[in-house]
Amino acid sequence: MTAMPEDRLPLISDDERETAVRRLQEAYAEGHISHEDLDERLHQVLTVTSRRELVSALSALPAEKADTASTIAVAGGRIRRRGVWRVPRRLKVESAFGRVHLDLSRAVIEHAVVDIELQLGTGRARITLPRDAIVDIEGLDTGWKDSRYRTTRRSRPGGPEIRISGTMGFGRLKVRHAWR
Known part of the structure; x- marks a missing residue:
């Protein structure tokens, strides 16, 4: 499978962005990331345009709770x-x-x-x-x-x-x- 050129990557939706922000806030509240790390990752989530960049911002976070x-x-x-x-x-x-x-x-x-x-x-x-x-x-x-x-x-x-x-x-x- 060939990779898509950078300008043709699908853009992320507002819902995906909001979900990523919520996950970062939960990780901070549970003590998984520091305040400085939260600031950096929030900035990254709010400015990225592709899913690959969004996944990078959420790397090393614990998995979402499946029992919601x-x-x-x-x-x-x-x-x-x-x-x-x-x-x-x-x-x-x-x-x-x-x-x-x-x-x-x-x-x-x-x-x-x-x-x-x-x-x-x-x-x-x-x-x-x-x-x-x-x-x-x-x-x-x-x-x-x-x-x-x-x-x-x-x-x-x-x-x-x-x-x-x-x-x-x-x-x-x-x-x-x-x-x-």
Whole structure:
């Protein structure tokens, strides 16, 4: 593979820059880098234009914490995640009105246990899981309708454990395993 000329390297986005600043601040707060090192690296992060330079500014920092929670929230409308997407260790889904569909059948699940917290007002939720997933919905409080979950007939051992908790007002949760 040939290297791209320096003037054709993809520029970094504002989100990438903000993430790098946050990582530097966390490293300083945790005592991994000195105040002088923080100043130098912040200047570098705020002035670089390419990803290669950004990676250089973040070198020798500890890896990001993988156990952070992600939140998907809407007041009304749909929440839909499907296809190939990275599932965080803890996922919080909030919706006052609307439908939720989380399809984890083709998602990248890097953790042995994934906690999904639902905070739903009205509307229904559907979660499609990988065929080998183990499901725990004991932590879910349903106000109006019961949850529907059927175990898969042929499952393989060794899949991730998906723990679903939270509250649902006037809706139904349907959990199923993918067919393939």
